[in-house]
Amino acid sequence: MQTNLASWARDTDLGKEADAILRRCVHCGFCTATCPTYQVLGDELDSPRGRIYLIKQVLEGAEPTQSTQQHLDRCLTCRNCETTCPSGVQYGHLVDIGRKIVEERVPRSWADKTKRALLRKTMLSPLFAPAMRLGQAMRGMLPEALKRKVPERRDPGVLPQVAGHARQVLMLAGCVQPAMMPTIDAATIRVLDAVGIGARIAPGAGCCGAASFHLDAQDEALAQMRANVDAWWPLLQDGKVEAIVMNASGCGAMVKEYAHHLRHDPAYAEKAADIVALVKDVAEIVAPHAAQLRARLPAGTRAAFHPPCTLQHWQGLRPLAEQLLADLGFALQPFADKHLCCGSAGAYSVLNPEIALELRDRKLGAIAAGGPDVILSANIGCIGHLQSGTDTPVRHWIEVVDEQLRQPAGQRGA
Numbered sequence: 001m002q003t004n005l006a007s008w009a010r011d012t013d014l015g016k017e018a019d020a021i022l023r024r025c026v027h028c029g030f031c032t033a034t035c036p037t038y039q040v041l042g043d044e045l046d047s048p049r050g051r052i053y054l055i056k057q058v059l060e061g062a063e064p065t066q067s068t069q070q071h072l073d074r075c076l077t078c079r080n081c082e083t084t085c086p087s088g089v090q091y092g093h094l095v096d097i098g099r100k101i102v103e104e105r106v107p108r109s110w111a112d113k114t115k116r117a118l119l120r121k122t123m124l125s126p127l128f129a130p131a132m133r134l135g136q137a138m139r140g141m142l143p144e145a146l147k148r149k150v151p152e153r154r155d156p157g158v159l160p161q162v163a164g165h166a167r168q169v170l171m172l173a174g175c176v177q178p179a180m181m182p183t184i185d186a187a188t189i190r191v192l193d194a195v196g197i198g199a200r201i202a203p204g205a206g207c208c209g210a211a212s213f214h215l216d217a218q219d220e221a222l223a224q225m226r227a228n229v230d231a232w233w234p235l236l237q238d239g240k241v242e243a244i245v246m247n248a249s250g251c252g253a254m255v256k257e258y259a260h261h262l263r264h265d266p267a268y269a270e271k272a273a274d275i276v277a278l279v280k281d282v283a284e285i286v287a288p289h290a291a292q293l294r295a296r297l298p299a300g301t302r303a304a305f306h307p308p309c310t311l312q313h314w315q316g317l318r319p320l321a322e323q324l325l326a327d328l329g330f331a332l333q334p335f336a337d338k339h340l341c342c343g344s345a346g347a348y349s350v351l352n353p354e355i356a357l358e359l360r361d362r363k364l365g366a367i368a369a370g371g372p373d374v375i376l377s378a379n380i381g382c383i384g385h386l387q388s389g390t391d392t393p394v395r396h397w398i399e400v401v402d403e404q405l406r407q408p409a410g411q412r413g414a
Contacts, residue, residue: 001022001023001024001025001026001027001052001056002023003019003022003023003056003059003060004060005018005019005059005060006059006060006061009059009101013264014097014100014101015059017093017097018055018059018094018097018098019059021089021090021091021093021094022052022055022056022059022094024087024088024089024090025049025052025087025089026087027049027052027053028086028087029049030084030085030086031047031048031049031080031081031084031085031091032044032047032048032049033084034080034081034083034084034339034340035047035048035080035081036076036078036080036340036341036343036355036359037074037075037076037355038050039340040355040358040359041074041355043071045071046071046074046075048075048081048091050071051071051072051075051091051095051098052089052091052094054068054071054072054098055072055094055095055097055098055101058098058101058102058105059101063105064101064102064105064106065106066106068102068106069102069103069106069108072095072098072099072102073099073351073352074352074355075095076309076341076343076345076348077092077095077214077345078309078313078340078341078345079091079092079309079313079314080309080313080339080340080341082313083312083313083339092314093260096213096218099216100218103216108216115351116215116216116347116351117215119211119215119347119350119351120211120212120215120217120220120347123175123176123207123211123347124175124206124207124211124212128175128176128179129178129179132150132176132179132180133153133179135150136150136151136152136153137153139152148388148389149384149388151180151181151383151384151387154181154182154183155183156182156183156185156186157183157186157190157406159186159189159190160189160190160193162189162192162193162197162198162199162200163198163200164198165193165196165197165198166196167196167197167198167242168197168198168199168200168240168241168242169192169197169198169199169200169241169242169243169244169245169280169285170199170200170201170202170205170232170235170241170243170244170245171185171188171189171199171200171201171202171244171245171246171247172201172202172205172208172228172244172246172248172251172255173201173202173205173206174206174207174208174248174251175206175207175208175211176380177248177380180380180384181380181383181384181396183396183399184247184248184380184396184398184399185201185247186402187396187398187399187401187402187403188245188247188282188398188402190402190405190406191282191286191293191398191401191402191405192245192282192285192286194293194296194405195286195289195292195293197285199245202231202232202235203231204227204230204231205227205228205231205232206224206227206228207224208224208225208228208250208251208254208255209221209222209224209225209228209254209261210250210251210253210254210346211346211347212224213254213261214346214347215347221261222261222262222265225258225261225262225268225272226262226265226268228255228258229258229262229268229271229272229275232244232275233271233275236274236275236278241278242278243278243279243280243285244275244278244279244280245280245281245282245285246279246280246281246282247281247282247378247396247398248378248379248380248381249281249308249310249311249314249315249317249378249379250308250310250346250379250380250381252279252280252281252310252311252315253310253311253314253315255275255276255279256276256279256314256315257276258272258275258276259272259273259275259276281311281315281317281321281378282378282398283317283320283321283324283378283397284317284320286324286398286401287320287323287324287327290324290327290328291327293328293401293405294327294328294329296404296405297328297329297401297404297405298329298404298407299329299331300329300331301329301330301331301373301374301400301404302331302333302370302371302372302373302374303325303330303331303332303333303372303373303374303375303376303397303400304332304333304335304367304370304372304374304375304376305321305322305325305330305332305375305376305377305397306338306342306363306367306375306376306377306382306386307321307322307338307377307378308342308344308377308378308379308381308382309341309345310379311378311379312339313339321378321397325376325397328401330376330397333367333370333371333372334370335366335367335369335370336366336369337362337363337366338366340359340362340363341359342359342360342363342382342385342386343355343356343357343358343359343360343363343385344356344360344379344381344382344384344385344386345381346381349381349385356385357389360385360386360388360389361389363386364386364389364390367392368390368392372392373392373393374392374393374394374395374400375390375392375393375394375395376394376395376396376397376400377394377395377396377397378396378397380396383395383396
């Protein structure tokens with residue numbers, strides 16, 4: 001694609017990056033076939049190709065409008081288009097640039113700005129955990145729309161003492177997962193303990209930055225990234241920590257991009273690159289130990305695995321995760337359109353509920369055809385979103401493995 005960037009963009013870092021990405025696009029349209037919003041809305045401007053043209057026009061001097069902003073907002077940032085693209089267009093980075101530039105030039109309505117700020121601040125607030133516990137305690141009395149957003153609380157159980165393991169890894173505390181689904185972190189610690197790995201959360205590490213980054217606060221997100229680097233860096237210096245383990249694929253995808261986001265920061269660029277090299281999804285850590293765990297697990301649990309977009313398109317880990325689950329004895333049920341987004345996408349399901357619910361229901365309809373006993377996933381957002389539309393249990397796969405490991409031997413089945 002030929003470009004002619006406006007003078008204000010031509011010599012900037014963002015302009016140069018965007019220009020390089022735009023020039024790789026041959027506007028073939030393959031991306032439209034795998035774009036969830038295009039499939040739902042049928043509007044070219046709600047496809048990757050359409051959004052690329054919109055961003056190109058703005059960078060070439062056209063004045064963005066609220067319509068431009070809306071089309072960029074509607075993108076789920078699932079990056080399915082990147083998996084499909086034969087030219088290697090880094091659409092995710094381009095849409096980040098486009099959103100930032102448009103956000104600076106197009107004022108949002110008071111209602112829209114307030115909603116996005118409240119979402120961001122609520123998820124990051126220290127009051128989120130007690131509010132969630134209160135909501136879970138009163139869940140039966142909540143309106144149905146709100147009830148869908150509040151998962152049932154489950155006991156995380158007793159944690160093992162893991163300091164004695166020769167192998168040690170760090171975990172990210174995150175922002176909403178410890179309050180909404182504490183069983184995921186607890187299960188991760190116990191499963192890793194079962195294969196001789198000690199996992200602990202680094203003091204001072206918090207939200208990965210994704211919530212702020214995708215809710216119009218990119219500078220705030222960069223500060224959160226730097227805070228995590230500062231928390232992890234001293235613990236990595238002695239070489240005793242071999243990895244930073246992510247059990248929420250959305251967080252893992254964001255942290256694996258720290259080197260990109262901090263590349264122009266002389267104080268953090270090198271540290272971020274070193275940290276990214278140590279970031280692993282929990283499936284990557286467990287996979288080499290599948291045979292060891294398999295001997296303690298039942299066989300044949302009928303399960304559907306929904307690979308989050310941040311796992312399969314951002315990180316390319318769908319094959320590894322599915323093979324791991326098969327190696328652990330799960331009878332994975334195939335279903336159509338596994339590559340498509342479920343509609344969760346962080347805060348997307350709150351900001352664009354109609355699109356999100358249609359994508360959710362399409363996904364659940366496809367999964368239901370296989371009649372699974374449980375739906376497995378690898379990201380808290382997808383788990384909560386899917387569970388809101390089905391009575392079939394939706395769990396993080398590490399939780400189910402942990403529960404099966406803790407069952408008495410006589411109850412594990414064949």
